[in-house]
Amino acid sequence: MSDLPDESHPEGPYDSLSQTPRPKLSDTELSRFIDFIEKFEEETEHSLSLNQGYRELRMMLHLMRNHLAGRLTTPTSLADASGLSYGTAKRGIESIIKRGLILSRPRTRSGKTVSLHPSPMMIEEWEAYAHRIKGLLGPLFGVDPASESGRRIFLGAAETDRVISPPAVLSARLELKGGLRGLIHADPTFMAMHNLKQQLESIFGLEIHNSARSIDDLLEAILTNAGRAKSRYDLVACDLPWFGELASKGILTPLDRFIRRDAYDLSDFHPVAVQSTRYAGEQYGIPLQTTPELLCYRTDILEEAQLEPPTTTEELIKVARRLHDPARGRYGIAWNAARGTPLGHTFSFLMAKFGQPIINLRRCEEGYDFQQASGEELRP
Known part of the structure; x- marks a missing residue:
């Protein structure tokens, strides 16, 4: 190796990957970054219950990332993530568990092996x-967190919106012989939810079928x-129009x-979705998927x-007829018209659009x- 300067590059700071000169920071930008x-650092120490001696931040990051992704965390994998020796990491994990930040849950009846999960705390x-960190990022990049754009970028949803926290795992495994059994609808939404099965299995501590x-x-x-x-089945998916029939026959359990x-x-x-899963003053379901037709x-x-965009039903039909040309592979309109429930759904939506229920409900x-609803109110 030579101590002579490399003549192939001009002097100055470089990006280590691209070898292109890094743009210089102004004194104001560097001061703002400091x-x-x-x-x-202050927010990290203030917000998180950290014991600095065990590199706990690295372990917490690993645990939270695995929890959100539905991946299993064991004492060994958490110790490896810490970068510490196993003995030191084990003492750190025990310290975090004692402070109520980690839940240790048996994976088997004997309790010899456990999985680790972040507690609700x-x-x-x-x-x-x-x-809090999102609030700090605004001024760093010259955006006022109190402004409308700053609120959207750095502070999340409006104050009136409510977002439920990510679910914590159950402190004890759900004991159901044969696992949790569900009867679901074979549509894209439920099939996409099937990909969350691993995460849900981690939360409940059992297999889902x-x-x-x-x-x-x-x-x-x-x-x-x-x-x-x-x-x-332990859980069933239920279409909204069925709740009255199934609840009145005692087929569903009030929740x-x-x-x-x-x-x-x-x-x-x-609120309307929650209300739709009630019958005779009792809640029989938790909303999972609500579908509009556009x-x-x-x-x-x-x-x-x-042609002008139609604004009435009559205009819609006229425009659709003008455009309808099956010989060229063009159809005036496409809609859910398959026999059975798909057509029934569309009919319900169209009736609702014109301000009418599909049965003679009381205003x-x-x-x-x-x-x-009862008696004449159930007449179509």
Whole structure:
């Protein structure tokens, strides 16, 4: 190696990967960055229950990342993530557990092997910490956190919005023989949720087994299961129009006592969705998927045909007929018109758009009373 300067590059600071000169910081920018680092350190010490002797921040980062991704954390993997010797890391983990930040949950009945999870207290601390650091980032980049744009970028949702915290794992594994059994709808939303199975299994501490059915087969399966002495399923997906029938026949279990017992927070569900899963004053379901139907048009096709966007049903039909040309592979309109439930859903949406329920429900202050319907009110 030579001590002579490298003549191939001009002197100055370089990006270590690209070997291109780094832009210089102004004194103001560098001063602002130093202030940020100082406040960042202060916020870290203030917000998180850290014992500096065991490199706990690195262990907490690993634990929180695995929790959010639904990956398993063991004492060995957490010790490896710390970069410390196993003995030192083990003492650090025990210290964090004693402070109530980590839950240690047996993976087997013998309890010889355990999994580690962030406690609700740790999750709450990290949420508060993230919120405070986001507030510091605004001034660093010259954005006022109090401004509307700053609030959207750095402070998250509006104050009126409620977002429920990421769920913590159960302190004790859910004891269900054969695991948790679900009867679900074989549609894209539920299939996407199937990818979260690993994370949910981590939260509950057991295996989850789902049986997926088409929408009409799903109702048939629920009714068939109701005739059994013992249910095959712990949870079932239920379409909103079915709640009245299934609840009135005693097929679904009311959830109110469980909601009260666990102080379950329903505030991040749309109020109408929560209301739709009630019948005769009792809650029978938790909203999972609410579906609107949207009517959209192609501006380019309308412009090419020199047609104005329709604003009434009559205009819509006229425009659709003008554009309808199956010989060229073009159809005037596409909609959910398959026999059975898909067509029923669309019919319900269209009726609602014109301010009418599909049955003769009684009007009330907020629209129509669907929870107490009986007699003539059930007539189409």
